[in-house]
Every structure is written in C-alpha cells, then in structure tokens.
Amino acid sequence: MATSAASGVMNPLIGKFTKLMGDEYKKLKGVRKGVAFLRDELSAMNAALEKLEFMEKLEPGTKDWRDHVREMSYDMENCIDDFMKDIGGADASASADFVKRMSRRLKTLKVRHRIAGEIQELKARAVEANERRLRYKIDDCNTSCGSVDIDPRISVMYKDAAGLVDTDGPKKEVASLLAVTEKKLKVVSIVGFGGLGKTTLANQVYDDLEGQFDCKAFIPVSQKPDMPRLLNSLRLKLGINESSGICEVQDIIGQLRKHLANKRYFIIVDDLWDEEAWDIIRCAFPEDGNGSRVIVTTRVEAVAISACSYHYEHIYKMKPLSSENSRRLFTSRVFGSENKCPSNFEEVSNEILKKCGGLPLAIITIASLLASRRERSRNDWENIRNSLGAQFSINPTLKGMRSILNLSYMNLPLHLRTCFLYPGMYPEDYEILRDELVRQWMPKALSVICMEQIWRTLG
Ligand SMILES: Nc1ncnc2c1ncn2[C@@H]1O[C@H](COP(=O)(O)OP(=O)(O)OP(=O)(O)O)[C@@H](O)[C@H]1O
Numbered sequence: 001m002a003t004s005a006a007s008g009v010m011n012p013l014i015g016k017f018t019k020l021m022g023d024e025y026k027k028l029k030g031v032r033k034g035v036a037f038l039r040d041e042l043s044a045m046n047a048a049l050e051k052l053e054f055m056e057k058l059e060p061g062t063k064d065w066r067d068h069v070r071e072m073s074y075d076m077e078n079c080i081d082d083f084m085k086d087i088g089g090a091d092a093s094a095s096a097d098f099v100k101r102m103s104r105r106l107k108t109l110k111v112r113h114r115i116a117g118e119i120q121e122l123k124a125r126a127v128e129a130n131e132r133r134l135r136y137k138i139d140d141c142n143t144s145c146g147s148v149d150i151d152p153r154i155s156v157m158y159k160d161a162a163g164l165v166d167t168d169g170p171k172k173e174v175a176s177l178l179a180v181t182e183k184k185l186k187v188v189s190i191v192g193f194g195g196l197g198k199t200t201l202a203n204q205v206y207d208d209l210e211g212q213f214d215c216k217a218f219i220p221v222s223q224k225p226d227m228p229r230l231l232n233s234l235r236l237k238l239g240i241n242e243s244s245g246i247c248e249v250q251d252i253i254g255q256l257r258k259h260l261a262n263k264r265y266f267i268i269v270d271d272l273w274d275e276e277a278w279d280i281i282r283c284a285f286p287e288d289g290n291g292s293r294v295i296v297t298t299r300v301e302a303v304a305i306s307a308c309s310y311h312y313e314h315i316y317k318m319k320p321l322s323s324e325n326s327r328r329l330f331t332s333r334v335f336g337s338e339n340k341c342p343s344n345f346e347e348v349s350n351e352i353l354k355k356c357g358g359l360p361l362a363i364i365t366i367a368s369l370l371a372s373r374r375e376r377s378r379n380d381w382e383n384i385r386n387s388l389g390a391q392f393s394i395n396p397t398l399k400g401m402r403s404i405l406n407l408s409y410m411n412l413p414l415h416l417r418t419c420f421l422y423p424g425m426y427p428e429d430y431e432i433l434r435d436e437l438v439r440q441w442m443p444k445a446l447s448v449i450c451m452e453q454i455w456r457t458l459g
C-alpha cells in the first residue's frame with residue numbers, strides 16, 4: 001500500500017509538470033526545458049513504482065528507493081506549488097492577464113534566478129533517483145502477481161454470498177440460550193476470532209426471533225465508540241422520535257430506559273471491544289422481568305464473560321467451519337453454478353482450504369480472488385497457495401488474516417486499489433453512503449472505463 005501512496009503522489013505531480021509545459025507557460029523559456037526533463041524522469045520512475053505495486057514483498061534496497069522517491073515527490077510538489085504561486089497563483093488559468101503578470105514577474109532577475117536554481121536542484125535529485133533505479137535493477141523486478149481485470153461474474157458471486165453454510169446448528173444453539181423461559185433480562189455473548197461469523201450468526205438469530213419481541217435493534221459498537229452517537233442511533237432505531245437537543249449520555253440513557261420499560265426488547269450489541277463501553281451501554285437496558293434479550297458479539301473473551309455477568313453458560317463460542325462445510329462454501333464461491341471442483345484442482349483446493357483453517361472470511365476472500373482470475377490455471381492457484389502463511393490454520397492470528405486480505409488487495413488492478421483505500425477515511429462501522437463514496441472518487445480523474453467497471457461491480 002505504501003507504493004500505492006507513492007504513485008498516488010507522483011501522478012498529480014506529473015500532471016503539474018505537464019501543465020507547466022502548456023501554452024499558458026510558454027514564456028518560461030529557460031524553465032520549460034528543465035520542466036520537460038523532470039516530467040520525463042518522473043514518468044520513468046512512476047512506471048517503475050506502478051510495477052512495484054503488484055509486488056507483495058520488496059527488497060530493502062527497493063523499499064528504500066520507493067520511500068526516497070515518495071519524499072522527493074512531496075518536496076517537488078511543494079516547490080512547484082510555491083513556484084506557481086510566485087508567478088501568479090496556483091490556479092493558473094490561461095487568461096491573458098495571467099500571462100502578462102507572469103512574464104512581468106519573470107523579468108525580475110531575483111525570481112528567475114531562484115526558479116532556475118530550484119529546477120537545477122530538482123533535476124539533480126531526479127537524476128540521482130533514476131540512477132539508483134537502474135542500479136537496483138528495479139525495472140527487472142519479477143511481478144509475481146499480475147493485474148487482473150475484474151470478472152463480471154464477481155458481482156454475481158457476491159450476491160451468492162447469501163448462501164451461508166452450516167448455520168442451522170449454531171442458530172439453534174444460540175436460540176436455546178435465549179429461550180424465554182426466564183423472565184429476567186438475559187444477555188448472551190457470542191465470542192470468537194475475527195471473521196469467524198459472529199455478526200452473521202447474530203443477524204440470523206435476529207431475523208428468526210425478532211417477531212417474538214415488542215421492539216428490537218441492532219447496534220454496531222466498534223473499537224472506539226462515540227458513545228453519544230451510538231446511543232442516539234439506538235434511540236432512532238427504536239423509533240424514539242422525541243426530538244430534543246439532548247446530547248448528554250445520561251439523558252439519552254434516561255430516554256432509552258423510559259422507552260424500553262415494560263416492553264419485551266431484543267437488542268444485538270455487535271462488535272464490543274471493552275468492558276468500559278459495555279458498562280455504559282448496559283445502563284440503557286432496564287431489567288424489568290419481561291423476558292427481554294440482548295446478544296453481545298465480541299472477539300474478546302473477557303468482554304464476553306463480563307457482558308453476561310459471569311454466567312459462563314450464557315456464552316456461545318464460535319467454531320471454525322468443518323472441512324466439509326469449508327469446501328462447500330469455497331466451491332460454491334469459485335465455481336458458482338457448476339458447484340463442483342474439477343479433479344485437477346482438487347488437491348490444490350484442499351491445500352488452500354487447509355490454510356484457511358475453517359475461517360469463513362478467509363475462505364470467501366481467497367475464493368473471490370480465485371473466481372476473479374480471467375483464466376483458471378493450476379499454476380496460478382499453486383502460487384496463491386504458496387503465498388498463504390502455513391501457520392494460519394494452526395494459529396489464526398490477525399496478522400495471518402491480514403496477509404490473506406493483503407493478497408486479495410494486491411491482486412486488484414491499480415485504479416480499483418485507489419478506490420478501495422477511500423473507505424479507510426471513514427470511522428469504523430460508519431455507514432458509508434454509496435453515492436457519497438462515488439462522489440469522492442470522481443475528482444480523482446478516474447477514467448470513464450474505470451467508473452463503468454466500478455458501477456458494474458457495485459451492481
Ligand atoms: N456460515 C457462513 N457461511 C458462509 N459465509 C459466512 C458464514 N459465516 C460468516 N460468513 C462470511 O464471513 C465473513 C465474516 O463474517 P462476520 O463478519 O460475521 O465475522 P465476525 O466474526 O463478525 O468478524 P469480526 O470479528 O471482524 O466482526 C462475512 O463475509 C460473512 O458473510
């Protein structure tokens with residue numbers, strides 16, 4: 001991703017150099033030559049940077065070169081911005097006024113001298129960086145993962161994601177923990193590693209049981225919850241319309257308690273990370289013997305225990321998918337309607353699945369990656385198998401999952417990688433509106449073809 005950031009800086013910079021070569025700057029005779037030189041040098045470096053984006057691991061020397069180029073690009077951009085400001089404003093329109101103003105300014109020896117000096121200095125840095133590029137043979141780097149176009153089938157596959165496997169058993173178990181024999185408020189925790197399917201299971205149970213309750217809501221919490229916002233959103237989900245300027249946590253809690261009192265409610269508190277957050281959220285749930293239920297999902301065992309007040313028997317521990325169910329999920333995702341793995345892919349599929357350790361998120365990510373390959377080749381699958389850490393199935397750590405997600409990211413074409421990074425600007429669990437996201441992408445001069453592809457992928 002660091003390389004992506006580097007070429008992300010480089011592209012606008014090359015654009016600025018191209019602008020300086022345009023008609024409106026043609027009076028800058030001496031400077032234009034230097035600018036043309038810099039643009040060509042940067043374009044060559046950018047091509048190398050783009051190539052590096054497809055590589056998972058970089059040699060230390062290559063990494064250094066990439067970081068060096070990134071720093072240099074920032075400096076160059078600052079310098080060019082100052083330069084444009086000096087000669088008439090960053091928004092250099094082609095107005096006659098501007099050209100006159102600029103050429104008048106350039107006549108002052110001081111400005112001309114400074115600009116010429118700076119261009120010389122930038123040239124020296126660019127030459128040095130390009131020489132290092134040749135020295136490190138960066139252009140010869142092997143691209144182990146080639147760019148792939150997104151297969152139009154992929155959107156269909158994501159819709160098939162509704163095809164969950166092995167949910168009946170876990171759903172029954174959680175439902176029995178929630179059974180309404182007790183009138184007291186009961187909290188059930190679902191605990192397990194990231195990507196094991198906690199949220200999916202809680203959702204399934206919610207869909208099945210919601211009819212038995214007077215009111216219900218699903219609230220995502222996340223690592224650093226903004227408590228007033230979270231409680232306010234719970235208020236809205238429960239249909240509390242009393243509009244007031246209330247924004248103090250205890251006032252919102254008071255309102256929630258009043259609303260929930262004497263009702264049988266069912267609330268899912270999804271993705272809870274710490275006990276402090278729970279200590280606040282739980283205050284909103286009155287205990288008045290109506291058979292109300294709360295499900296908490298969390299990755300953290302201590303939080304699961306504390307949420308159900310140390311009733312260990314109220315905890316449901318997520319289990320990984322069995323190898324048979326893993327294969328079902330994988331096969332339906334990769335082969336779609338064929339739903340059968342060709343015999344020459346069986347062995348490599350089994351090895352890939354072994355490395356996924358029964359984790360649905362890992363299986364889906366890898367399956368989607370394989371499904372998106374334009375051609376199905378065993379060699380390609382074996383390369384992907386080799387890229388997966390062997391330790392993941394034994395010890396499914398976040399690092400292992402990250403490497404699986406990274407592999408999938410590395411296989412996106414460049415323009416989609418940039419799009420993919422945008423949602424990272426939003427806080428965790430924030431509801432991202434599709435149109436808003438597309439508006440953010442637009443000014444980045446994404447090509448029409450690219451936008452069409454994205455629309456197709458979004459359905
Ligand atoms: N039983 C299943 N069958 C098929 N796909 C599943 C199943 N369970 C989960 N998934 C898929 O796996 C992915 C991860 O699931 P989910 O978000 O529920 O995990 P999680 O345990 O809540 O993770 P986190 O701790 O990060 O919140 C989702 O894309 C979901 O659709």
Ligand SMILES: [Mg+2]
Pocket residue numbers: 198199200270271297
């Ligand atoms: Mg979750």
